[in-house]
Amino acid sequence: MRFFSDNAASVHPALFEALAACNHVDTAYDGDALSKRLDGVFSDLFGTDCVALWVSTGTAANCLALATMVPPHGGVFCHADAHINSDEAGAPEFFTHGAKLLPLAGEGAKLTPETVRAARKAIRADVHRVQPHALSITNATEYGLVYTPDEVAALGEVAREHQLGLHMDGARFANAIATLGCHPGDATWRAGVDVLSFGFVKNGGMSAEALVYFRTDLAEVAKIRRKRAGHLNSKGRYQAAQILALLEEDRWLANARAANAGAATLAAAAGARLRYPVQANELFARMTAPEAAALRSQGFDFYDWDEDEVRLVTSWDQPAAEIEALAMAIRALGTSRASK
Amino acid sequence: MRFFSDNAASVHPALFEALAACNHVDTAYDGDALSKRLDGVFSDLFGTDCVALWVSTGTAANCLALATMVPPHGGVFCHADAHINSDEAGAPEFFTHGAKLLPLAGEGAKLTPETVRAARKAIRADVHRVQPHALSITNATEYGLVYTPDEVAALGEVAREHQLGLHMDGARFANAIATLGCHPGDATWRAGVDVLSFGFVKNGGMSAEALVYFRTDLAEVAKIRRKRAGHLNSKGRYQAAQILALLEEDRWLANARAANAGAATLAAAAGARLRYPVQANELFARMTAPEAAALRSQGFDFYDWDEDEVRLVTSWDQPAAEIEALAMAIRALGTSRASK
């Protein structure tokens, strides 16, 4: 029973049908009928003009986004625990040609306007210091917290004040929207987001993420940089098909709701063990090594995150029985004895 | 009837079955059972120890290969018409951090040992000149010519003499091997090739190519760079599955033979129009604009390549009837009146 990551989940069956349905000749790269539909479909979804590109990984999406907003000599404000700062092997530095990530603090990998303003103020405006050109936030965050539209808008205002591009890493954007219940435009462009990495792979996809530009003027360069990074698949229609299949019938939302519901059930069981409120599909729970071992001996697979802390992630395809079993097993551990 | 590129062909049905067969949870990235099989499968195929990585495009494969052999201050000998030099949007420069492609001449995009030796000799060995660190050849070449094992070995010897890594861009490696009828090891590591970009996408694949290291010591850095370039898919098993499906039952060879056979039929029809011998699945034929228009009016789709010259590419899935129809239509044009 796998709770180590939504990364490893299966692919939604509708996606296979969509791949089969496009198994005929069409123009190469992104000139095919399906790839050409993306701009329109995302524009409809967000209620504003968008340019949307498929790319094969979230890292590629994030880093292309940054590369179109930040010059090589610029900087990017982000949380110290942001995926771009800690889990992308220096890909942001690669795609931006050495721009500097400027890591900030904040509970649960969440940034506040105060933090960003103070950090900006502390950077003397001269040629000796790297000047920030963008702000990147993750929604839902790496610790499973969700920014509300108002919270995003407050950061969007800071971004505007200081001429920072605003990027949202939405590897779990679907989970955030499922929790918020808001229009996707409210948590993004209406709140000042310029570019969104819209994740599908963790949410029933296979190998396609969407890079959505609300600032459509930046998208032309993104297309060039995508090719230059080896991310322009020649048979792009199979990439587009995956995204379209998950958008149809709001499967992306249904999948995210399923994952979130599983996490909520576990959260109720974990109670006081939780390090953060559970707002998406990730739990971070205090747990001693013997407790973790006890769960593992029952067949539950998950990561230790820190000393006396574990991470549990639920997926769109997680069987209800697994969730129930884990919830029961956590309850059976009794009150946390972890020191933290 | 599409003859513009094998890039746009359909995907082999066996690949869909393979994708469906791995639609269950497994470890993320390349820790899954299928990804772990690649080293062994390619080692068996080539008859030597290999490390094999999946990547999503040929550009990524080529450029990761170069990045592991060439420092940022180094150079790469290649043909001026090599895909890396003319069709990858500067991706080699991106992945290598600014290494310089050193373009050489040669009929049909083919290099000779004399050309490479002369070019090397012309570069003064000091800090003012970019020093070459690798040689990249394409087999089959961008003009559909095939290097024999002996020809590769002669270049391999030049590479060894001058301490150049030897990369083979095998976007159409299958077509070359189908023509040569040799053991894949004879045209690669036995002839001095250090790294091979083994193409599958043009040959019935969807979104997976293989990067095969015969110099296995270089592969560790390749894995790091793959991640850093956003090319480490989290659901890697669906990438590995594609490659394994095309290797099984020698489908890669059968597909290549089918494409080559189509080209041979067209070549017989084109006769004296051919600019180069047809040794794989591409034809470059002299043709006036009215002649080309005549073919297009009959439903044949293809690219003009140069003035009074067209390119025709056959694919693994090309219906025999299309081939026959085009061969007949070319014959009906009569003797070439093109000036070239």
Add this chain to the structure above:
Amino acid sequence: MRFFSDNAASVHPALFEALAACNHVDTAYDGDALSKRLDGVFSDLFGTDCVALWVSTGTAANCLALATMVPPHGGVFCHADAHINSDEAGAPEFFTHGAKLLPLAGEGAKLTPETVRAARKAIRADVHRVQPHALSITNATEYGLVYTPDEVAALGEVAREHQLGLHMDGARFANAIATLGCHPGDATWRAGVDVLSFGFVKNGGMSAEALVYFRTDLAEVAKIRRKRAGHLNSKGRYQAAQILALLEEDRWLANARAANAGAATLAAAAGARLRYPVQANELFARMTAPEAAALRSQGFDFYDWDEDEVRLVTSWDQPAAEIEALAMAIRALGTSRASK
């Protein structure tokens, strides 16, 4: 008697006086009184608003210029024998983060509008091909030819047509102006030049070149990139002092005239041996190996350039006796027997 390069000449005495004169405390970097004078002094000299930065080498000047006009995914048209393409160790690729130099042909390292237009036309405007963003010319060229203001203006028009930034590598700009006898503005901004690398080191300087922006909007980024490249000396006043000393009393022109006059004397002696007209301070002369050896045995030091060809460079400080001696020695060789 040194004719191998103007690179190795001595430093003008006025420059030492200027260094001594600023040997007191002043603000660091480029905030000192002398550095602040540069914009005005160059604006006066060129008759238009300029921003001028000191840098320590011509390579740095050229590459900063390119880096402010060309994105990492862009290209630069230049002559194949341009210094940036053949003698800067890949520095342009380093400073631009992998932009591609697109080498063109032309007699004596000189480009024509026709060549540039044809090259631009041959580059399909799509994401697969590197698109040119700048044109770089050298005046005087690497073979000692001089572009007239009209010739520059014709290239400036091509640049404008295709939205290419126009850079002039003026390592020997002084020699060109000395020959042309025109206003420096006529050969630069009035003819469409956006940025000029104005060389002083070969012309009596020590370690300071000027990077002159006629497109002043680009200069802010140049200042950032200069620092980021480690080229912002903390004691910048000693850099500025060098440039100011050579501009004062038109020493830069007097020095260039002296070097050019020496070359003219040698050119008269070399006669039919000359490969190109001598328009600045460099000669390329046909000469057999025994002939070259004969000169060397008389104490003349110079480079072989090609088979049966030598390069002779005169400097600002070359004693008249050395020039006379070499002219006489060349005459004594008689009519060229070199095959070329």
Add this chain to the structure above:
Amino acid sequence: MRFFSDNAASVHPALFEALAACNHVDTAYDGDALSKRLDGVFSDLFGTDCVALWVSTGTAANCLALATMVPPHGGVFCHADAHINSDEAGAPEFFTHGAKLLPLAGEGAKLTPETVRAARKAIRADVHRVQPHALSITNATEYGLVYTPDEVAALGEVAREHQLGLHMDGARFANAIATLGCHPGDATWRAGVDVLSFGFVKNGGMSAEALVYFRTDLAEVAKIRRKRAGHLNSKGRYQAAQILALLEEDRWLANARAANAGAATLAAAAGARLRYPVQANELFARMTAPEAAALRSQGFDFYDWDEDEVRLVTSWDQPAAEIEALAMAIRALGTSRASK
């Protein structure tokens, strides 16, 4: 009376004599007689085989050093307040092609073995995390503290354990050695330092620093990268002359002792105001805004460093009267009323 930086000090007279003495023709770049003496002179000074390169700035020295030890996908441990991390405009990221600086904490910009070991341990060894390849320390630190040979050796041991290259930013190396009174080799290669940026500019120089390789195998690439970064001056002899002049008669040590003595006098006056012990030529002193204003009104020029804190830097050429005057003025302020 300037106490804002040793950056702005004058140049030692001996250096001007040395420049004049080499004002004749010699081979260009670093082929001249003076440049060729550097390896030997530094080898003698340090008591081991060295390769020494002149470069024009400390930033260039630091970043070339890092670029030869750290691949683009690697990381560099350094203090968060290290000059490379906070005052070089992203130059380390530029020269290394995007390597990641991994900032660590420590009092007075000083690192301890424990801090480095803990940081190394926290980085999971997989392809998702940037792996450190070097450790960079500054001696004297950015807050004027000095690492003893033993302290360096303890860090050298950590570096060896984890296969990290060890770089020392010695912008104020002379000040450190003047304080330590030890053999320069004891604080460097004998303690595990692989490369040293040996600063001369702040210590009576004009535009030349030395990059000293104790790991001489790395120096060949450094020479290539120096050229590629536009840092290979064509008239290199004037760079070498500066360094040689300051090494002769131990001027570098005499100058550093003078600066340190000035700082010691001020330190005695500042007493309890001092944030750190004064071990080189920098003081960081608690001071309210009115107090700072009072000093400035008496003609003392210096930087505010933080709220209620100022930085005072003494230089090699500081008149004794200025030091005395400032010491007296500080004493006259009485006991610090600053909150910190």
